[in-house]
Amino acid sequence: MPNKSFYITTPIYYPSAKLHIGHAYCTTIADAMARFKRMAGYDVFFLTGSDEHGQKIQQAAEKEGVTPIEYVDKIVAGFQALWKRLHISNDDFLRTSEPRHHRVVQEFFRRAKAKGDVYKGEYTGLYCTPCESYWTELQLDENGCCPDCHRPVEKVSEEAYFFKLSNYADRLLKHIEENPDFIRPTSRRNEMISFIKQGLDDLCISRTSFDWGIPVPDDEKHVIYVWFDALTNYVTAAGFFDDPEKFKKFWPADVHLVGKEIVRFHSIIWPAILMSLDLPLPKQIYGHGWLIVDGDKMSKSKGNVVDPNLLIDEFGADAIRYFLLREIALGQDGNFSRDALIGRINADLANDLGNLLHRTLNMIGKFQDGVIEAATTKSATDEALIADAAELVAAYEAGMENMEISPVMKKLWAFIGRANKYIDETAPWALAKDPAKKPELSTVMYNLAESLRVISLLISPFMPETAPKIWAQLGMKGDIWAVRLDDVKTWGGVSAGQHIGQAEPIFPRIEVEKEEKGASGAKQEKQKAAPKQEKKAETADGVVTIDEFKKIELRVAEVTAAERVPKTDKLMKLTLTLGDETREVVSGIADVYTAEELVGKHVVLVANLKPAKLRGIMSHGMVLAASDGEKLRLIETELPAGSVVR
Numbered sequence: 001m002p003n004k005s006f007y008i009t010t011p012i013y014y015p016s017a018k019l020h021i022g023h024a025y026c027t028t029i030a031d032a033m034a035r036f037k038r039m040a041g042y043d044v045f046f047l048t049g050s051d052e053h054g055q056k057i058q059q060a061a062e063k064e065g066v067t068p069i070e071y072v073d074k075i076v077a078g079f080q081a082l083w084k085r086l087h088i089s090n091d092d093f094l095r096t097s098e099p100r101h102h103r104v105v106q107e108f109f110r111r112a113k114a115k116g117d118v119y120k121g122e123y124t125g126l127y128c129t130p131c132e133s134y135w136t137e138l139q140l141d142e143n144g145c146c147p148d149c150h151r152p153v154e155k156v157s158e159e160a161y162f163f164k165l166s167n168y169a170d171r172l173l174k175h176i177e178e179n180p181d182f183i184r185p186t187s188r189r190n191e192m193i194s195f196i197k198q199g200l201d202d203l204c205i206s207r208t209s210f211d212w213g214i215p216v217p218d219d220e221k222h223v224i225y226v227w228f229d230a231l232t233n234y235v236t237a238a239g240f241f242d243d244p245e246k247f248k249k250f251w252p253a254d255v256h257l258v259g260k261e262i263v264r265f266h267s268i269i270w271p272a273i274l275m276s277l278d279l280p281l282p283k284q285i286y287g288h289g290w291l292i293v294d295g296d297k298m299s300k301s302k303g304n305v306v307d308p309n310l311l312i313d314e315f316g317a318d319a320i321r322y323f324l325l326r327e328i329a330l331g332q333d334g335n336f337s338r339d340a341l342i343g344r345i346n347a348d349l350a351n352d353l354g355n356l357l358h359r360t361l362n363m364i365g366k367f368q369d370g371v372i373e374a375a376t377t378k379s380a381t382d383e384a385l386i387a388d389a390a391e392l393v394a395a396y397e398a399g400m401e402n403m404e405i406s407p408v409m410k411k412l413w414a415f416i417g418r419a420n421k422y423i424d425e426t427a428p429w430a431l432a433k434d435p436a437k438k439p440e441l442s443t444v445m446y447n448l449a450e451s452l453r454v455i456s457l458l459i460s461p462f463m464p465e466t467a468p469k470i471w472a473q474l475g476m477k478g479d480i481w482a483v484r485l486d487d488v489k490t491w492g493g494v495s496a497g498q499h500i501g502q503a504e505p506i507f508p509r510i511e512v513e514k515e516e517k518g519a520s521g522a523k524q525e526k527q528k529a530a531p532k533q534e535k536k537a538e539t540a541d542g543v544v545t546i547d548e549f550k551k552i553e554l555r556v557a558e559v560t561a562a563e564r565v566p567k568t569d570k571l572m573k574l575t576l577t578l579g580d581e582t583r584e585v586v587s588g589i590a591d592v593y594t595a596e597e598l599v600g601k602h603v604v605l606v607a608n609l610k611p612a613k614l615r616g617i618m619s620h621g622m623v624l625a626a627s628d629g630e631k632l633r634l635i636e637t638e639l640p641a642g643s644v645v646r
């Protein structure tokens with residue numbers, strides 16, 4: 001049976017501005033999908049590139065005193081370097097200035113013209129030069145300016161070629177209505193349907209006012225203008241002229257992943273051009289949302305443009321990729337903030353994932369001389385873990401097939417939390433003390449190593465730098481990129497007798513001065529709130545009397561809900577029950593525990609501590625934890641909520 005194929009594209013980026021984190025966002029999503037599909041056994045073709053023609057580039061090059069190609073060469077080299085640093089696994093990089101592309105665009109022009117869909121006319125329109133877009137009166141914003149960039153538009157009149165977009169309105173509408181997944185998400189689909197229903201104007205596809213572009217065949221004073229040139233890149237790279245076999249395999253594309261503002265061009269103009277050429281339409285246009293920065297749209301004038309290269313320098317590619325993919329629901333706008341990024345790195349990567357790896361390898365080293373031994377026993381706890389892993393793999397596959405990246409990652413991290421909890425449940429340190437429990441200990445260690453094998457493979461589309469590191473630290477043989485999703489559908493891929501590799505931390509915690517200040521600020525508030533009480537409880541030599549200690553009311557409380565306090569590194573809001581009373585307490589444990597892990601725990605609460613406000617939330621008490629300087633764990637008990645601790 002021939003392999004299933006998968007062709008995914010990003011937009012080709014304009015080399016007019018430096019790429020920012022918003023561009024990296026789109027490319028990272030496409031990369032995660034491409035990597036997932038390869039792992040799922042598809043033959044993948046993943047394309048990105050650069051959209052190099054147009055008046056703006058020509059003007060910018062003139063200003064610098066260089067030719068347009070010299071101008072773009074430099075910028076495009078920067079794109080390619082950035083994608084490399086971000087571990088983007090594109091199979092091709094298409095530059096619209098390449099001869100292979102010129103040939104295809106000119107051929108498309110000829111064929112559409114022969115079909116009667118291209119004609120010469122006079123264009124008078126409202127043109128936005130920065131956006132290289134014509135707009136109708138109706139589309140302008142409330143100030144009569146460009147609806148995209150809100151700058152003034154000018155009335156332009158010139159001889160131009162037109163594409164008869166209006167010919168295709170009915171067929172397009174029918175196609176969109178009959179194929180519910182053609183445009184995703186549904187909000188964009190609905191937008192496009194109403195846009196088409198308003199009527200489509202023919203599309204101007206040539207310009208005479210500049211010459212940095214692909215000449216119109218047999219009429220060289222015209223160059224082919226923006227979208228007819230740009231969109232065609234998707235078929236050029238698929239081998240339309242150069243490689244008919246490849247074209248047969250990959251066309252139509254499975255997904256054109258684009259930002260929401262260019263869904264219109266991809267789901268209306270592009271299908272109409274393809275219809276004119278009798279070529280099949282792409283299967284899906286997916287419009288993702290915009291990345292905004294600290295609540296604001298990125299722009300040079302606001303000075304809030306986030307440079308992905310600087311972020312990679314500081315945090316590494318995988319942390320950035322993890323954040324972009326996990327934090328933002330595909331299709332919706334999402335916020336980028338440094339605090340949120342650091343919060344995720346510390347909680348999800350350094351703590352949840354890092355600790356699981358570290359604890360597992362540490363115990364295999366300490367208890368079993370670094371050898372993963374066979375699992376020969378099976379308790380209910382072991383069975384539950386194995387069942388959860390199988391459920392995860394199934395949900396992961398279904399979710400990723402449907403591009404539900406962030407929900408899939410949430411499930412994956414819930415499993416990481418689950419595996420951490422398995423350590424607490426099985427208490428291997430206790431098993432290690434009892435020689436009779438050696439088989440159980442081996443099973444627990446095996447199951448943890450196997451969990452990490454599954455986890456490392458499943459994170460590989462999101463974190464391609466970290467996944468092979470975990471793989472190697474587990475002592476797995478061979479290249480992780482040759483491993484397929486099917487290989488984690490059955491439990492037992494780790495070989496008994498396998499030696500673990502060199503254990504190394506994968507994500508060091510990021511210490512944040514501001515967050516530290518925040519935490520100590522909160523502490524100061526607490527101290528200010530109760531300084532006298534504390535002083536009174538202390539005798540001159542630093543010891544407290546039993547009567548003084550008795551003033552502290554310690555009670556067992558059950559965590560009924562937990563929620564991270566947004567924009568903080570460590571704070572978790574806990575809802576506790578004392579049996580007859582419910583409390584809200586803010587605790588600095590979000591870097592150690594996930595919300596899911598906390599619910600159900602029976603902890604010890606200092607119940608008569610003076611309430612204090614932490615990050616705007618009143619905290620009524622404090623839960624006790626123990627720390628050896630490195631690790632911090634809550635003090636837990638199995639006694640019922642409300643019990644008095646003495």
Ligand code: MSP
Nearest residue numbers: 011012013014022023051230231258259260290291
């Ligand atoms: N060259 C055209 C696309 C032609 S595709 C045949 C273009 N280029 S662009 O460089 O301006 O934008 C490329 C992509 O980056 C678009 O999909 C756009 O939505 C995306 N983004 C630009 N800023 C963005 C954010 N702030 N957030 C997310 N994506 C953003 O349009």
